[in-house]
Amino acid sequence: AQSVTQLDSQVPVFEEAPVELRCNYSSSVSVYLFWYVQYPNQGLQLLLKYLSGSTLVESINGFEAEFNKSQTSFHLRKPSVHISDTAEYFCAVSPWGTSYGKLTFGQGTILTVHP
Amino acid sequence: EPEVTQTPSHQVTQMGQEVILRCVPISNHLYFYWYRQILGQKVEFLVSFYNNEISEKSEIFDDQFSVERPDGSNFTLKIRSTKLEDSAMYFCASSETGGLTTNYGYTFGSGTRLTVV
Numbered sequence: 658a659q660s661v662t663q664l665d666s667q668v669p670v671f672e673e674a675p676v677e678l679r680c681n682y683s684s685s686v687s688v689y690l691f692w693y694v695q696y697p698n699q700g701l702q703l704l705l706k707y708l709s710g711s712t713l714v715e716s717i718n719g720f721e722a723e724f725n726k727s728q729t730s731f732h733l734r735k736p737s738v739h740i741s742d743t744a745e746y747f748c749a750v751s752p753w754g755t756s757y758g759k760l761t762f763g764q765g766t767i768l769t770v771h772p
Numbered sequence: 773e774p775e776v777t778q779t780p781s782h783q784v785t786q787m788g789q790e791v792i793l794r795c796v797p798i799s800n801h802l803y804f805y806w807y808r809q810i811l812g813q814k815v816e817f818l819v820s821f822y823n824n825e826i827s828e829k830s831e832i833f834d835d836q837f838s839v840e841r842p843d844g845s846n847f848t849l850k851i852r853s854t855k856l857e858d859s860a861m862y863f864c865a866s867s868e869t870g871g872l873t874t875n876y877g878y879t880f881g882s883g884t885r886l887t888v889v
Binding site for chain 2: 691693699700701702703706747749758759760761762763764765
């Protein structure tokens with residue numbers, strides 16, 4: 658079984674400041690890792706994912722996340738946030754070796770960017 | 773960009789009534805899923821569906837729940853006798869493949885908010 662812990666339920670920051678949203682997971686098998694974003698009144702959108710290869714993955718809108726196997730972490734970072742980044746962010750994992758891709762989510766982190 | 777479409781966006785139903793939530797997955801996707809998010813809680817896996825049968829389900833997905841792909845395009849979630857605690861946002865998702873591929877990833881719909889009164 659897998660579990661995901663997002664260490665901060667809410668993160669307020671000012672515009673253009675850097676941000677880090679923390680995610681730790683636990684699993685008895687290797688996992689794929691994901692970050693999803695949910696804007697108000699919208700569904701979950703894939704932000705970025707780690708499947709294999711380079712442990713640093715990037716999204717098209719400036720977010721990046723680094724897979725750290727020894728610390729079982731997949732923290733999300735952005736060097737300079739915009740007002741439009743205000744949303745809820747979910748970390749999720751899915752175990753290798755299964756054909757049906759069940760996702761286990763963290764409880765979410767609400768990122769609020771203030772002007 | 774292809775989308776997963778869910779209807780209705782919001783449904784209110786009386787306790788004990790049957791409700792059907794509808795989803796149209798992306799056309800070339802083969803794996804289908806339902807998740808739910810009770811207000812203030814985690815997004816939780818309900819069920820996965822492949823090759824016209826359930827491939828995995830959670831303990832939440834009891835006999836009151838069922839899924840169906842009736843016509844090759846729609847994917848439905850039925851709750852036979854709704855309870856107050858079924859009130860949640862229900863998300864449908866589809867995936868091209870659930871296996872080991874660099875394209876692996878879900879596309880979620882925007883959700884149906886179910887309110888049981």
